[in-house]
Amino acid sequence: MIKSVIFFIILAITWVLIIFNRKLKSQVKKNARGMSIVREHTGWGTTDCTCGTSRQKWQVLAMLRPENVVLLKCPLCGGLWEEQMSLYGNKWRQIDSAYADEHYKYKQQAVPGSRMEL
Numbered sequence: 001m002i003k004s005v006i007f008f009i010i011l012a013i014t015w016v017l018i019i020f021n022r023k024l025k026s027q028v029k030k031n032a033r034g035m036s037i038v039r040e041h042t043g044w045g046t047t048d049c050t051c052g053t054s055r056q057k058w059q060v061l062a063m064l065r066p067e068n069v070v071l072l073k074c075p076l077c078g079g080l081w082e083e084q085m086s087l088y089g090n091k092w093r094q095i096d097s098a099y100a101d102e103h104y105k106y107k108q109q110a111v112p113g114s115r116m117e118l
């Protein structure tokens with residue numbers, strides 16, 4: 001009688017562990033899927049600037065090592081871009097000046113022709 005009770009308890013614990021393990025695995029899979037979606041939607045690509053200026057005409061403002069990322073600026077619209085250098089081809093994405101300030105310690109300089117207000 002006691003033996004069968006112990007047997008059932010072990011069986012129950014084993015079941016709980018199996019179910020818990022399965023839940024954990026599906027959770028990990030879900031998280032991994034979510035992460036890859038986020039990675040695909042951060043805007044990294046090899047497109048021209050939104051104003052139509054091609055990458056070759058952008059100015060290099062700063063560079064970060066060892067991350068191997070470059071801060072770029074479109075001379076036409078002043079849009080800021082971050083380029084990730086890689087052996088498999090460079091990719092870039094549009095960033096805002098707050099991000100540039102924070103990561104590159106870059107301050108938006110007065111554009112020639114525009115008046116400085118003090």
Ligand SMILES: [Zn+2]
Binds near residue numbers: 049050051
């Ligand atoms: Zn532009």
